[in-house]
Amino acid sequence: MADTMPEGVKFYPAKTVRDQIAACLTAWGMPKDHVAITANVMVDADSCGIDTHGLSMITTYDFRRRENMITMDAEISVVNETPVTALLDAGGGLGYVPSVQATKIAIKKAKEMGVAAVAVRNSNHFGATGYYTRMMAAEGLVGMATTNGSGPRTAPTFGKDPKLSTNPIAFTAPAKRNAPFNLDMATTTVAAGKIRNKANENQPIPVGWANDGDGNPTTDPNLYFDREGTQTPLGGSRELGSHKGYGLGAMVEILSAGLSGASLVTSENHGTRVPGTMEIGHFFLAIDPTAFRQAGAFEDTVDELIDHLHATRPVDPSQPVLVAGEPENIIRAERETTGIPVPPGLRGKIQDIAKNCNAQFFFD
Amino acid sequence: MAANSNDTEITRYPVETVRNQIAACLSGFGMPDDHVAITADIMVDADKRGIDTHGISCIPNYHERQKNNMVTMDATITVVRDSPVTALIDSGGGLGYVPAKQAMGMAIDKASAMGLAVVSVRNSAHYGAAGYYSRMAARAGLIGMAMTNTSSPSVVPTFAGEGRLGTNPIAFTAPAKRHAPFNLDMATSTVAGGKIRNKAVEGLPLPPGWATDAEGNPTTDAAVSRSGGFMTPLGGLPELGSHKGYGLGAMVEILSAALSDSSLVMSENHGKRTPGSMEIGHFFLCINPTVFRPAGAFEETVDQLIDDLHATEPVDPAQKVMVAGEPEDRIEAEREKSGIPVPPGLRNRIRDVAAEAGAAFLLD
Numbered sequence: 001m002a003d004t005m006p007e008g009v010k011f012y013p014a015k016t017v018r019d020q021i022a023a024c025l026t027a028w029g030m031p032k033d034h035v036a037i038t039a040n041v042m043v044d045a046d047s048c049g050i051d052t053h054g055l056s057m058i059t060t061y062d063f064r065r066r067e068n069m070i071t072m073d074a075e076i077s078v079v080n081e082t083p084v085t086a087l088l089d090a091g092g093g094l095g096y097v098p099s100v101q102a103t104k105i106a107i108k109k110a111k112e113m114g115v116a117a118v119a120v121r122n123s124n125h126f127g128a129t130g131y132y133t134r135m136m137a138a139e140g141l142v143g144m145a146t147t148n149g150s151g152p153r154t155a156p157t158f159g160k161d162p163k164l165s166t167n168p169i170a171f172t173a174p175a176k177r178n179a180p181f182n183l184d185m186a187t188t189t190v191a192a193g194k195i196r197n198k199a200n201e202n203q204p205i206p207v208g209w210a211n212d213g214d215g216n217p218t219t220d221p222n223l224y225f226d227r228e229g230t231q232t233p234l235g236g237s238r239e240l241g242s243h244k245g246y247g248l249g250a251m252v253e254i255l256s257a258g259l260s261g262a263s264l265v266t267s268e269n270h271g272t273r274v275p276g277t278m279e280i281g282h283f284f285l286a287i288d289p290t291a292f293r294q295a296g297a298f299e300d301t302v303d304e305l306i307d308h309l310h311a312t313r314p315v316d317p318s319q320p321v322l323v324a325g326e327p328e329n330i331i332r333a334e335r336e337t338t339g340i341p342v343p344p345g346l347r348g349k350i351q352d353i354a355k356n357c358n359a360q361f362f363f364d
Numbered sequence: 365m366a367a368n369s370n371d372t373e374i375t376r377y378p379v380e381t382v383r384n385q386i387a388a389c390l391s392g393f394g395m396p397d398d399h400v401a402i403t404a405d406i407m408v409d410a411d412k413r414g415i416d417t418h419g420i421s422c423i424p425n426y427h428e429r430q431k432n433n434m435v436t437m438d439a440t441i442t443v444v445r446d447s448p449v450t451a452l453i454d455s456g457g458g459l460g461y462v463p464a465k466q467a468m469g470m471a472i473d474k475a476s477a478m479g480l481a482v483v484s485v486r487n488s489a490h491y492g493a494a495g496y497y498s499r500m501a502a503r504a505g506l507i508g509m510a511m512t513n514t515s516s517p518s519v520v521p522t523f524a525g526e527g528r529l530g531t532n533p534i535a536f537t538a539p540a541k542r543h544a545p546f547n548l549d550m551a552t553s554t555v556a557g558g559k560i561r562n563k564a565v566e567g568l569p570l571p572p573g574w575a576t577d578a579e580g581n582p583t584t585d586a587a588v589s590r591s592g593g594f595m596t597p598l599g600g601l602p603e604l605g606s607h608k609g610y611g612l613g614a615m616v617e618i619l620s621a622a623l624s625d626s627s628l629v630m631s632e633n634h635g636k637r638t639p640g641s642m643e644i645g646h647f648f649l650c651i652n653p654t655v656f657r658p659a660g661a662f663e664e665t666v667d668q669l670i671d672d673l674h675a676t677e678p679v680d681p682a683q684k685v686m687v688a689g690e691p692e693d694r695i696e697a698e699r700e701k702s703g704i705p706v707p708p709g710l711r712n713r714i715r716d717v718a719a720e721a722g723a724a725f726l727l728d
Binding site for chain 1: 479524574
């Protein structure tokens, strides 16, 4: 992180960043109880280094609410429910509150029945997918979550046009001695933010990250941001298995949009066809390991797996083998001391947004 | 047996002949008739769909394992735990096909009744192509998922200098109406081991990212398939996101082995510590879309997604954008007419196995 940190970055305590997020959301008309939940989930992303999914999203949400793409005072409703499933309608609001609610429903049902799935429709961006699966792991459950996205950026294998979004998958499994195994990944080769960083620094991108408008591999990050290019599915090229990343992205689209009745990212006017909503869909799955094994036995095996992976001989002794979730845990521990870095460009944008909506500005 | 022209050429045999050859060998290995019928059907289905690594070509391997007392051919399958939405099955050390089909059958019944089900299998062995089981779910109008861990740690984690995970496949099938089901069946490694072997046979170099040498360094030397190299996780290289493929592989290990109490692939003496069993685990998930949406609506959305993906402008007009499962569907249509190709090396090995097991040889 440090090597890409621009000059003039200032560090703020997590509470200050949280309060800044909350002040903006409140000024936009989000009810207090929704603000509290949303700001907590957003600042959690900043706290563990997922800087693309926390405070920085305020600028995107400001644009969307002004374009009437989000309903700030949305009403969330349970459309249908069984002992092991539920469908929620997010009412066009941001995805955080309905997703926390969906996750809580999944946790309750899975604890009672052994397994549960909850789908959410008529929603919006919900931040970092792994937040919700970590909620499940904190309750002793195996968690899985997916969401579709707002705009097509990723070209299918052999394709020229973007058709799918970054369509993330999160999976968390509880352990005992170790932190949970926590996978939270876009099904693209890299996050768009990594391409943006290279563009900002005028550096080429590795072959396989993005294609130009003709579908050919490019090392020019600007070709992607000028909207002529596309991101690649995980794998990067057909030769390296991009059809698998493409398949996983389509799987996420089916689970998130197909099951909930949300809009497909591939469809015309996706995200803009109904005022006040982006019609995004999410999917949450919880499994109670004690439906299969004695209490604690599953966690012992996950610990054993993590220990084995840690004990793997590394190629380079200075770069040990990590397990999913550890990079974020390391940053979380670090930022608890240092605070959350806010680069000057973002701080300036937040200042403008706060001024325009009469919210307090905390980053002086 | 006298040599004939078959010894140097690929010969095609009717599906029924290949099936009967598989069945004859399994019977020769001591598998009971009812298990033979199910196992041979699933194995020949892989051959029919072009998944040549998971059909009749497995017979010599199974014969080795039977002779080394690593699989129990007359295994007793037991349901260890059973709830309205979950079950745990013990394979009794037998090949995975029969218990896996039983497990998916139970998951289908439970999900049809309750909306959702997870069935876990332990004490099992190789079960062929994971997609067979998820396609069972789609035929019943359900979303199906299947995973398994494997017999050997052939895949190297990101930054690691030794193999720790298997090819750990994920299969996901979603039913459509106008189209064949969306059917993803993928190893979480960059490529299957067979592809590396094929390059070695032809004396060709490997594309960078497919494999590492025995120390974990990237290599293009196809001889690694003999000299102790490893396969890479999907992504291929750290800068192309191999940590995501590694994370997916670990997720499959957790769902397959940890949930069922099977042996972890990287643990000492994995597959060898209990006579008569390889202690492999499988995971099956079924979701009934009609608990979320009116009957037929989900399938229409999947059709829409497939239409949108097919309509993607291709980079090369001669290579259209496909959807997961289509390459296999095409081969199946072709092989139903033209038969299943059996290369001479494999045929000779089957002849030897048949002779040793006292089974009829049907591929003359």
